[in-house]
Amino acid sequence: MALGAQSKFTETTIEVDGLCGMCEERIENAAYLPGVKKADWDRETHQLALAFRNDKITQEEIVASINEAGHDVKDHLATDEQYANIHGCCRYRDADLRASHGLGDPLCKPGETHEEHHAHGGKHKH
Numbered sequence: 001m002a003l004g005a006q007s008k009f010t011e012t013t014i015e016v017d018g019l020c021g022m023c024e025e026r027i028e029n030a031a032y033l034p035g036v037k038k039a040d041w042d043r044e045t046h047q048l049a050l051a052f053r054n055d056k057i058t059q060e061e062i063v064a065s066i067n068e069a070g071h072d073v074k075d076h077l078a079t080d081e082q083y084a085n086i087h088g089c090c091r092y093r094d095a096d097l098r099a100s101h102g103l104g105d106p107l108c109k110p111g112e113t114h115e116e117h118h119a120h121g122g123k124h125k126h
């Protein structure tokens with residue numbers, strides 16, 4: 001057992017928005033970058049359990065890849081263009097679809113654009 005080997009591993013959990021099994025596959029595929037050893041998304045809790053080699057990849061890169069796939073990560077929302085690419089039945093920001101899956105509030109609040117979300121107290125669209 002090599003000394004210091006453990007410190008190369010980061011284990012963490014991040015919140016990723018999504019609805020169904022298709023979302024799960026999409027999120028996990030996006031998170032499985034070289035250096036990632038575990039990416040396991042829970043459909044009920046929306047928690048993505050990650051284990052990755054922090055000398056090979058950063059959490060920011062993983063988050064960016066999940067955003068690229070169209071999914072919102074807590075504090076890192078996908079852009080509208082990225083979100084637009086995901087399948088119609090996976091529109092996890094849609095209030096009706098969320099309700100039909102028994103989900104509460106989305107990470108991205110209705111009527112709030114990506115830019116506004118990051119503006120913190122910026123103007124809201126009506």
Ligand SMILES: [Cu+2]
Nearest residue numbers: 020022023090
């Ligand atoms: Cu889905």
